[in-house]
Amino acid sequence: MSTTPAVTLSGARLAYGDRVLWDGLDLDVAPGEFVAVLGPNGSGKTSLMRVLLGLRALSSGAVTVAGAAPGRANRRIGYIPQQRALDPALALRGRDLVGLGWDGHRWGLGLTGIRERRRRVDTALAEVGAEAFANRPVGMLSGGEQQRLRVAQALVGDPAVLLCDEPLLSLDLAHQRAVSDLIDTRRRTADTAVLFVTHEINPVLPLVDRVLYLVDGRFRIGPPDEVMTSETLSELYRTEVDVLRVRGQVHIVGGHGAVCEDFHLAEH
């Protein structure tokens, strides 16, 4: 088992003009670790994903993913985006969508390559339980089925790091559970590190090792029990916040007295 961090950020700063999203960010993510990235709209969660994907350079500081600069680590990164309905007319089968995740890293396949591709795609489809609908046009599948295929697409390249940008959004509870279980199984069996951007920690709370919570240029990193407290969130939000634990779930109550659905606090 590798002990080299899957992701390292040191002294990382990202600013757009005068607007500093985060600064002095130090984070080592261990293989197999599950880090939830939380924060209100505009706090820089997606921008962090973009840095790790090599789509955006840091303003200063250093970042490595799977031991390499993000752009060079592409082969070792799997990315699961938000579920968005695919065009019903899209003439692409489920297994083709998954295959694109393999092709993205390779070209000029050759005969051996084609066999290897098929084997990898079949393995990824089986990993997410999508064999039954793998040959159907993706546009005809339900949102939950499409999202399973996106997970398979992210896994087909055998990633060391899985970047997830609100992958449960607009899925019903059963599919939220199914998709988060798939991600959890992957990190347990293959030691894949997971960075998981979400507005709602509750669906993944049992899986979360550490939270990176971003608010308006400030941040905290630590286990949920340390970060998801009234004291820490009041400091981060610079307003009085109560964190309630109800049946093992986290609820945040803002100063206005309403129970806020997780992290929408700053918008109220």
Ligand SMILES: Nc1ncnc2c1ncn2[C@@H]1O[C@H](COP(=O)(O)OP(=O)(O)OP(=O)(O)O)[C@@H](O)[C@H]1O
């Ligand atoms: N290329 C860019 N140039 C200038 N500003 C940008 C750029 N990309 C993002 N921003 C700004 O940076 C801030 C952070 O955006 P980002 O998408 O990372 O936030 P987020 O935490 O993912 O938000 P949300 O929860 O709404 O998805 C936003 O205010 C956004 O408008």
